[in-house]
Amino acid sequence: MTTPPQFDRGTDRQTDHAILFDMDGVILEGRGSDPIVHSHALEDVIDDLDLDLDQEHLDTLERYEYTAAFEAACETIGIDPVSFYKRREEYSATHIIDRIRAGKRELYPDVDAIESLQERCLTGLVSNNYDPAVSFVVNHFELDTFSFVRGRDLGVEGFRRRKPEPYYLQEALETLDVSDGWYVGDRETDLVAAERAGLRPVFVRRAHNATVEPDLEAYTEVQSLSELTDLV
DSSP, X not given: OOBOOOOOOSTTOOOSEEEEEOSBTTTBSSSSOOTHHHHHHHHHXXXXXXXXXXXXXXXXXXXXXXXXXXXXXXXXXXXXXXXHHHHHHHHHHHHHHHHHHTTSOOBOGGGGGGGGGTTTSEEEEEEEEXXXXXXXXXXHTTOTTOSEEEEEOSSHHHHHTSXXXXXXXXXXXXXXXXOEEEEEESSHHHHHHHHHTTOEEEEEOOGGGTTOOOOOSSOEEESSGGGHHHHO
16 A cells, blocks of 8 residues: 655745655665565465475465466466465565564665755655565655655556556656656666656666666766755
8 A cells, every 4th residue: 555645745845846766776775675585475375375385386486576477386276376476475575574674774875865855856765665665664764755655566466567667656746746857766667667657767876786777868877866966
């Protein structure tokens, strides 16, 4: 479920612009969640349902993606793939939260720069990570600068709406009632989603994407979030 946005569109901030941020690799250190969370999540579902699976099924069902192979594996063992996938994702989100709570991942040092943007435009967080995990990160690290916070929904529908689809970015713009702005990401899919949503794409360099060259005609590149003050 969408995290209820908290923002003030009063007379002190008249703007029709917003700057939105991806979370993993932009706000939160590391390219993304460790794949082990999905392995552990699958183990939890197997325990719940008392299943006995061979290694081939285990390898297919622990993958992040919802694929035809995932559906076929579920049908072979006689379980509904859509409900199974969502149940596994619920556990994945829990394991992601547990790892962050345990200090496995921290914020990038330049995240403090976002606070200086508040007087210029609205800010938001829109991620392909699960909505419960994104909400936890905001609360855990006290990121109260964001006017809108959204991760993808758990389950197949949320998987299909993830970036590069612009669905959640468009939702952010509609909720914030803005018509223009920027989206800051660390992957080409972020930049494509930004373009599709009518936002200006910004590519932030991190250690994990130091050699990546996005295949887009136009985007802004920054080495640090601190550079966004001049951009905005």
